[in-house]
Amino acid sequence: MPDRAANRLRQTHLHTWTHPTKGLVILDERVQANVPADLVRLFVVAEKRMARFQKEFVRKLLHASEGDARTACEAYEQFRSRSRQTHCYVCKRDLNTIDFEVCVHCDWIRCKCEACGCKFGGSSSS
Numbered sequence: 281m282p283d284r285a286a287n288r289l290r291q292t293h294l295h296t297w298t299h300p301t302k303g304l305v306i307l308d309e310r311v312q313a314n315v316p317a318d319l320v321r322l323f324v325v326a327e328k329r330m331a332r333f334q335k336e337f338v339r340k341l342l343h344a345s346e347g348d349a350r351t352a353c354e355a356y357e358q359f360r361s362r363s364r365q366t367h368c369y370v371c372k373r374d375l376n377t378i379d380f381e382v383c384v385h386c387d388w389i390r391c392k393c394e395a396c397g398c399k400f401g402g403s404s405s406s
């Protein structure tokens with residue numbers, strides 16, 4: 281297969297770092313909507329989800345090596361291609377897995393209004 285230059289170009293939006301506990305993380309400049317000024321939205325490769333981090337902290341992370349960066353970008357592209365879309369059952373806002381975080385407990389997309397599967401239907405087991 282020929283080396284596809286288009287793939288490389290697409291990745292110029294992406295910055296990869298190595299996080300001390302979470303491993304590879306990706307910043308996609310295109311998906312920073314609705315993120316508070318002191319935070320940045322990163323894709324956590326090992327967890328296959330978006331999460332927000334303090335900008336101050338991210339500045340101190342190590343740049344990922346080229347091989348790691350490639351792995352990270354592939355994982356991220358896969359994540360994007362499988363991104364889910366739905367709407368909030370409380371406030372009816374449109375939700376997706378790129379611009380919103382996924383709850384680590386119930387794996388539902390968590391809305392700005394804090395609604396997620398944990399609070400749905402009141403069937404909490406605790």
Ligand SMILES: [Zn+2]
Nearest residue numbers: 368371391393
């Ligand atoms: Zn909502």
Ligand SMILES: [Zn+2]
Nearest residue numbers: 383386396398
């Ligand atoms: Zn939840």
